Amino acid sequence: MTEEGATVPTTAAETPATPGLAERIAADIAGLDAELAEIDLLIQQARNEAARHEQRLERAGERIAQVTSGRSVAITEVTEAYQALVVVTRKAGVMQTSIDVLEGKRRTIIRFRERLLEIQAALVGLDLPVVGQVPAPTGVSRIVLTAQEDLRREIARAMHDGPAQSLTNIVLQAQIVQRLQARDPAAAEMEIAELVQMVQRTLEATKTFIFDVRPMVLDDLGLLPTLRRAARERSRRATIPIDFDSIGADRRLPIDVESALFRMVDEALGGYLATQPERLSIRLDWGHRLVAVLSTPYEPPADALSAGGPARDVPAHEDAAVPPALAAMMRQRVADAAPKTRDPAETALPDEVLREVEQRAAGIGADVSLDQDGHRLRIAIDLPAA
Numbered sequence: 001m002t003e004e005g006a007t008v009p010t011t012a013a014e015t016p017a018t019p020g021l022a023e024r025i026a027a028d029i030a031g032l033d034a035e036l037a038e039i040d041l042l043i044q045q046a047r048n049e050a051a052r053h054e055q056r057l058e059r060a061g062e063r064i065a066q067v068t069s070g071r072s073v074a075i076t077e078v079t080e081a082y083q084a085l086v087v088v089t090r091k092a093g094v095m096q097t098s099i100d101v102l103e104g105k106r107r108t109i110i111r112f113r114e115r116l117l118e119i120q121a122a123l124v125g126l127d128l129p130v131v132g133q134v135p136a137p138t139g140v141s142r143i144v145l146t147a148q149e150d151l152r153r154e155i156a157r158a159m160h161d162g163p164a165q166s167l168t169n170i171v172l173q174a175q176i177v178q179r180l181q182a183r184d185p186a187a188a189e190m191e192i193a194e195l196v197q198m199v200q201r202t203l204e205a206t207k208t209f210i211f212d213v214r215p216m217v218l219d220d221l222g223l224l225p226t227l228r229r230a231a232r233e234r235s236r237r238a239t240i241p242i243d244f245d246s247i248g249a250d251r252r253l254p255i256d257v258e259s260a261l262f263r264m265v266d267e268a269l270g271g272y273l274a275t276q277p278e279r280l281s282i283r284l285d286w287g288h289r290l291v292a293v294l295s296t297p298y299e300p301p302a303d304a305l306s307a308g309g310p311a312r313d314v315p316a317h318e319d320a321a322v323p324p325a326l327a328a329m330m331r332q333r334v335a336d337a338a339p340k341t342r343d344p345a346e347t348a349l350p351d352e353v354l355r356e357v358e359q360r361a362a363g364i365g366a367d368v369s370l371d372q373d374g375h376r377l378r379i380a381i382d383l384p385a386a
Contacts, residue, residue, distance in 0.1 A: 053092040060085040166202040224250040248286030271353030298375035348374025
């Protein structure tokens with residue numbers, strides 16, 4: 001207690017009680033709402049622009065095929081067509097990067113806003129003094145900026161090692177054609193044929209790159225068609241059969257949930273294929289929960305050969321009549337002819353892939369479990385009411 005008129009000493013860290021903490025949180029939420037509305041607008045504009053770039057990319061490929069299909073080819077037209085392809089490919093890659101960065105920032109802001117709403121609900125009826133200076137949410141901003149830079153770095157490296165390198169080779173090949181056109185037309189035609197093949201391969205690689213960055217079909221058609229296409233493409237590239245099955249009526253999900261589920265299944269798919277299994281199966285079960293199961297053939301490790309091995313390889317009634325050296329040779333031949341079995345651990349899901357899947361699952365509230373010694377991955381998430 002203090003006497004009337006006495007002053008209560010305050011610390012340097014304390015500041016007046018106004019504005020209250022609840023008001024500051026409400027102001028922050030309003031600011032986040034405005035930023036989310038702006039990001040949604042930017043994402044929509046970026047998607048429209050990406051769709052236009054995709055059309056321009058197809059037209060550039062058709063233009064190159066048209067220019068190089070005739071017997072008399074003007075090198076200036078070929079050069080201009082390839083230059084247009086390079087420009088469109090770069091713009092398409094940048095636009096897809098922008099979409100992914102914006103959506104990542106949007107998800108982060110939504111999570112931060114939800115936490116502020118929880119704090120606001122807990123502070124109803126309270127008017128707590130503000131102690132010290134409330135720092136701006138620089139931690140969230142730093143996480144967003146770091147994620148953006150990491151994403152840009154990965155995409156830039158992939159662009160440099162993939163489509164950009166292929167386009168550089170195309171330009172060099174076009175220069176070779178240009179030098180040969182006047183000196184040796186027959187050799188120039190052969191080089192043009194090789195050039196057309198290079199362009200076709202580059203177009204396929206560019207489309208694959210864009211799909212890996214952000215598959216347009218995910219926004220247009222949803223999770224099921226995107227996963228089906230991803231499984232088909234990965235099976236073709238890895239030459240490993242993949243069985244894909246979906247049970248129940250699929251539905252569209254929130255874009256952040258679809259994106260996270262696609263990345264989880266696709267990363268697990270790539271992790272399993274890297275172990276070179278005999279085959280792989282994917283099953284989606286649509287009910288009140290969406291359950292995705294990826295599995296590879298699994299056989300428990302075989303026990304060591306029991307005693308009496310010679311009797312298993314050589315009939316018992318003949319074993320006594322066969323010299324030991326010949327019996328050992330026969331057993332060796334039987335062992336060599338038997339199908340080779342791999343250690344089950346060699347085809348299990350790698351630990352680093354499992355960690356990536358679990359981190360993504362935590363962001364959307366999905367459950368992840370791995371059993372059968374790493375050969376069966378189960379991802380489950382509750383679905384909103386239809």
